[in-house]
Amino acid sequence: MSSFKIRKVTDSFHPSNTYAIEQVFEILRIHFPSVKEDKINEILEQMKDPLKYQFSSTLFVAEGGQANIKGFAILFYMPDANYCFLDYIAVKPGRISSGVGGAIYERIREEAQLLNTVGIFMECLPDDESLCKDKSEIKQNRARLAFYERYGARPIINTKYETCVNPEDDCPPYLVFDDLGNDYDLTSKVAKKIVKTILQRKYPVYCPEEYIKMIVSSIKDNPVQLREYKYRIKNRSIEKNKAVKNHIPLIINDKHEIHHIKEKGYIESPVRISSITKEITKLEAFQLRPSRAYPDKYILEVHNPKYFNYFKRVCSTFPEGKSIYPYVFPVRNATRPPGDLSVLAGYYCIDTFTPLNKNAFIAARSGVNCSLTGAELLLEGYHTAYALVRPPGHHAERDVFGGFCYFNNSSISAHFLSEFGKVAILDIDYHHGNGHQQIFYSRKDVLTVSIHGNPSFAYPYFTGFTEETGEGEGEGFNLNLPLKENLTGAEYLKVLIKALKRIKEYKPDYLIISLGLDIAKGDPTGTWSLTANDFKNNGIEIGKLAYPVLFVQEGGYYNRTLGINARNFFEGFLSTRVK
Template sequence: MLRIRRIYDNVLPVNKSTLSQVQEILRSQFPAIDPKEIETIAEKLRNPFKQRFRMILFVAESIKGKVHGFALLLHEPEIRFTYLDWIATASARAGAGIGGALYDRIRQESLALKVGGLFYECLPDDADNCPDPAELKQNQARLRFYERYGARPIVDTAYESPVKPEDTGMPHLVFDDLGTDRTLRKTFARQVVRAVLERKYAAYCPADYVDRVVASFRDDPVHLRPYRYVKPETVIKMVESRSTEQIALIVNDRHDIHHVNERGYVESPVRVKSILKIIEPSGLFTRIKPRPFADKHLTAVHDADFVSYLKRACAEVPAGKSLYPYIFPIRNKTRPPKEPSVLSGYYCIDTFTPINANAYLAARRSVDCALTAAREILDGRRLAYALIRPPGHHAERRSFGGFCYFNNNAIAAQYLCAHGKVAILDVDYHHGNGGQDIFYRRSDVLTVSLHCHPKFAYPYFCGFEEERGEGEGEGFNLNIALPEALDGEKYRNALSRALRRIEEYRPQFLVIGLGLDPAKGDPTGTWSLTLRDFAANGRMIGALGLPMVVVQEGGYRTQTLGKNALAFFRGLIEGADQWADSRHAPTHRIHGVVLRDGVVPEDGPRVRRLVEVTGFFHPDEIDVAEELVVERLQKGNASGYHFVMADHYGRLAGYACFGPIPCTASSFDLYWIAVHPDFQGRGLGRRLLVEAERRIKAAGGSRIYVDTSQRVQYASTRAFYESCGYHLETVLKDFYAVGDGKAIYCKARI
């Protein structure tokens, strides 16, 4: 069984393997290709407009990932045409229908992009221009195949004329109107030909040749060669709309064993059934059976003693009974309670999440579902949905609550982060306290939660905006706490802020904690989001263009659950397609940076960590960097040290330290300027320098001196100062060590 899959980048290990197989097919089938062109495919996918074309790669592969063919399409969005650069099958699969399936997919994509036509080259199919019988037969078969779709070579132009006198067998330019019966207009054709020759053949076609070929398109409409191989009435006219890759749907097939019948327990099995009833007939999803995963994935985010307790306690509760915590002992880890009814409160955060015989079994299966969804993403899918209950986002490292036992989205994020940075976006009405707790001191997983303010909503004790992370995780937790009453427009304003933060983080994967409880009428919420709002939210999130795992969290109004879920996923697909069809070079602009001139006691350790992580400075220098902050805190202006600190969502992203040079009239020293590696190359260093210069000038300074090492690793630092208008005044040879001189730069008249 084969599937046709689009490859967006080479971030995933599975995509690296796929690209390697594509490159091998190119080498074996087209030995005359420049090896450099083959090697740059991955780079062109990552930087789509570097060659002034957007590259789109489709592969036909087996379920086990063996590539049997591929098609590489170039898209020009301004002139609005597509160009089929390569279509090839592995030699062993020739004639198996793979080429036809790939061409159908290319036509669907082109039509969806609303282009004026699909173009490509074919070698000549007449004996005068192709004397080799075997090649002639192959060329004729290829043009016969394309004629079935109405695609024919352009004639009565100079496109086939040789670039050099010795050139022979020049290709035809073929036009496919994509079944629209659209004629090829002269102006459009000229633009297409110029773009192809100037961009694709820039190193081969001189300007006068390009001008001559373009000028040769005189007929309007441009002439196409008459049908040579098929009858016009047999041409395949229909092009189906682009077939969207189906979303992997992994349903907890054991969710209904966890059925708590107490009155008011809204986390019931009907939630999953009401969603499935609406989304499955849509055709957007394909069911994937959950796979079993080892317990090590649980204990990667939850304490082992907590996992052991939950497993044991659930097994000990009689069938049909539930144990609710009613005493909450102070968390003394060395002296936990012995009584089961009391011990539940040692690990639980509320009074309404029960321990019962099936809670562990259902929650454990939810974990398998979330991990299966993550595995589908690593296997090359762009979207996977774990439709599960019980939910998980309130489960912390060593506690459960809020109907949640294990933190499914955190476990999925932990699984993915072995392959790149991960962001968790929690869009449940209630705060995602579990993810915050688990990743609060880590920088490899960004946690973002939009929720009703904890002064109004569960869990009440956390979710405040000042909670931004600690230590290495400082700045990697973003809480957006929202009012008790909220409509869709105001929600989208907050969502925009969350998505900007995620874009800045530049993760490889996104895990979405999908709460449907922001909906109007939800029994656990107070907001009023409608069907249209969920669709709009999905479009905004999908436009990030990231591989996404969606994990079901809350949502308890069963009358609208399925409709809202379907609207969200339709929006998610539309947003992903919008991203795929547009320019999406990564932005280097940093949002959310705040500059301040005061230092606080926490800045000493922050500065130390920042300077250490740059890797540029000796231990003695690192000590000095922290000491300057301490001296400023102790002596204020009298210390002679002034700071500009750059905070990014509560995290120190960079800083500059400067001060007046004693015994001079208006000269200042720039003692330090350091930027965290995550922010280097994005303009923050220059921004800090400009701000320091502004403050020095305001203080009466007219000259700034800065010194740095002459070692090779400081070449970029020296280039930075020179690009900012600093001139080398002198070099003190062997100042730091033999062969390591001090370069002194100066900027005057600031």
């Protein structure tokens, strides 16, 4: 079976989404030839205007190589009645046994679970020949109902839902309910509200009010009853969704250890990764995944090719164990770079303590692969991924390195994901995420939010002020929250909630967390006093968000508590998962 990823399509203007939608409409026309063009075009309107239709509509596509769409599903979410409705699901002709349909359905079950809904409702044509004058599709109807039975989804019985609206109608559908494996008892009161909203919102013109009242009043059972299993293989267990946040791909930079500066006072060391790994694996939520290889173009779309080429070239010139540090900077004339590679280091750097050596490029380049792997896993349907990398990246700007950072892992991943929807970056490192700010300062498709020590006393000193809010199209899409020198965990939490409020207002399709753990008490690069319990509280707040999340490791240098704080953070994050 060829590989594919399942991703959300939340708008129709990104080129990758436009192309996907065109293919979806072609599949829809083939599978549902009776659907009129105005109804097909209405799909886009439903995605754009949830207030008008009183539900949010999300398109999920199974996308293979060369952006080839293999199948799709359209899921409605009715927040006032707390349920999802599966409007369409179909695979490209010839792909029936490819597993695409099952993968898509499992993905939307995860989505319904993340939204804390009672479950998924859908209409399925009947397998009862007495309901259909035309018997030609009975076999296909049976196959479809058998498919849903695998997940415990069955028709609701003892109601008049299978009543034709008009006498000339044929094959009225069942209303099928999937409780997501949670053994949920659907009360008659809840069922009546749900059925009413389905008929009113999905068929606002077709279903008369008297018809709707008749169907709703026919719901008598409390709780509502589902049809007995008809197709389920004996002794086969129901396929239940596991807690989706409890499967977190962990992508560790396997080349980080070669970047080891054995000099007194250099704190960005390999032990940071082992300290974190040792503790978070106790949670049994992480699945170690290898990183994938990505071409340089993803870096060059974010970083200046001149800087990239210099960094790669200069690192290749060093003997093993030799490092240089920038020491001369172009404060007077930046237009005339020097020719000497060692002197040129200051042309591309913002400080005097970030070294260049033989392995710096290799380690940093490998880190990019890790973060991009995590980003692509979100596109494939994972709710959460964690790129545990070093060296970090959030201080690297388009043209320069610094702060132990060479390539901006989070920003490169954000730009990658921005081809598929809106992205927010939340930087919770002690130091300002100047790289994110500089790279996206004129863009509105990536919101950048940074909580950090005030630059009046904290690195990088020259950026991170509140008045830096973006420019041009990006005006209002950069939020800096600089904080005082001495800060408690309770004070930090209030600011974090403020940052999360701005992110929720933005409504991103993907969220990237630049995960700095140097906000901890005792960190040699910070001044705050957050303890393990504070990290847990922070994780709880972030875990309440339903967006797909990519965590990318940034700072954190106090190894005595580094891993414990990471474990507590993720323990809090996981505690708010959908059960």
